Amino acid sequence: MANKSYRILIALSALLLAIAVILILSFIGGRSRGPLEGLVSEAGSMVNEVESKVIIQKREHKRADNLSWFKSAINDKSLLKTPRIILLGAYDNEATESFEPFIDFEDSLHTTLPLVHLYCAWGSKPEEQFPATQVKAIIAMGSVPLITWEPWLTDFDPAQWPQLRKVELRDKGGMSDVARGKYDEYIEQWARDAKDMIIPVFLCVGQEMNDPYRYPWGPQNNSAKDFKAAWRHIYNVFKTIGASNIIWVWSPHPAYGWFDYYYPGKEYVDYVGISVLNYGTVATWSKWWTFTEILGNHYKELTKFKKPLMITEFGCLNVGGNRSNWFKEALTDLPLLYPAVKALLFFHYSNDKTTTQQSLNWYIKDDTASLNAIIRQMKNWPDSLKPK
Secondary structure: OHHHHHHHHHHHHHHHHHHHHHHHHHHHHOOOOOOHHHHHHHHHHHHHHHHHHHHHHHHHHHHHHHOHHHHHHHOOHHHHHOOOOOEEEEEEOOOOOOOHHHHHHHHHOOOOOOEEEEEEEOOOOHHHOOOHHHHHHHHHOOOEEEEEEEOOHHHOOOOOOOOOOOHHHOOOOHHHHHHOOOOHHHHHHHHHHHHHOOOOEEEEEOOOOOOOOOOOOOOOOOOHHHHHHHHHHHHHHHHHHOOOOEEEEEOOOOOOOOHHHHOOOHHHOOEEEEEEEEOOOOOOOOOOOOHHHHOHHHHHHHHOOOOOEEEEEEEEOOOOOOHHHHHHHHHOOHHHHOOOEEEEEEEEOOOEOOOOOOOEOOOOOOOHHHHHHHHHHHHOOOHHHOOO
16 A cells, blocks of 8 residues: 555656646747647656656665675675576566666566676677666666677778778678777777776677677687687786776587687686577477576586586577476576576567577566476575575
């Protein structure tokens, strides 16, 4: 009842404020508002906006309180590099204008997620610069960001970057260009902006670099040697700038192997990441893969680097099998079967067109059976390893 009364009070206050503002603007502008319904409609829009902001801010503050246990880790990078519990997180593609969809998702999981996943491409567009606004919002909510930083070299405007090769030539040997400093101006600015955040930032550069089909920084365009050189160069640029708050996540594709050839070296990597996505029977190249087939069969190879593992993308489509059972099997005794896994981030993508021409829906927010399976299995984890 208290929450309902609070919401009504907010709505009434916002309505009165909206009407007052509209009347003042109408008077100043010397214009007629027309029928009363026009006034009410415009006021209604302002009510929704004000109410939404107030309610979300209240939820975000409460969320930060729920993560009070996480504050010590935020202020100590070593605790994030060697966490005692499994750090949970998610990417939600609907969380663009605000993090309300993200918060809705974690509410459905009955938990508060300490990690928030973002994707950012390389390039000269405004959205391809360091996402400072989003990162600051994540910090305000009490979480830490994981940024997957994708080197799409063709996105740099030739007029702004005349020193680069022609657009159609950039991908071939592009990692070699990165290693030789051709993109340093961009990397240096990113490093400075990341450094300004002060708190730790997980950074995954050029994921699935061993996949010859998916990304232009893969082996169809670059040698493993050049990728490693590029990674080390980026790392050293950040080090020179003084961005010591970065936690480096190296994330190969589990199915394509050659891990040793692409590993930059123990001093350049803090986490080994891996994507665990079951596409089911959605395409001719896919089938219903179990969690064991995706991660378990490669676990020994990936743990030989003696780094904590991060499941950077965790999800299952609802095509070709029982999704709730997939999540149940994946999470049953996960901390005991895969003790190196120290972070797990849900891939909560409602409109994924990155791998197929059709739109794929990884959303589970409204899938009660899958949510129940996830919640039930996480509750069965040992108390010392459970998310708070």
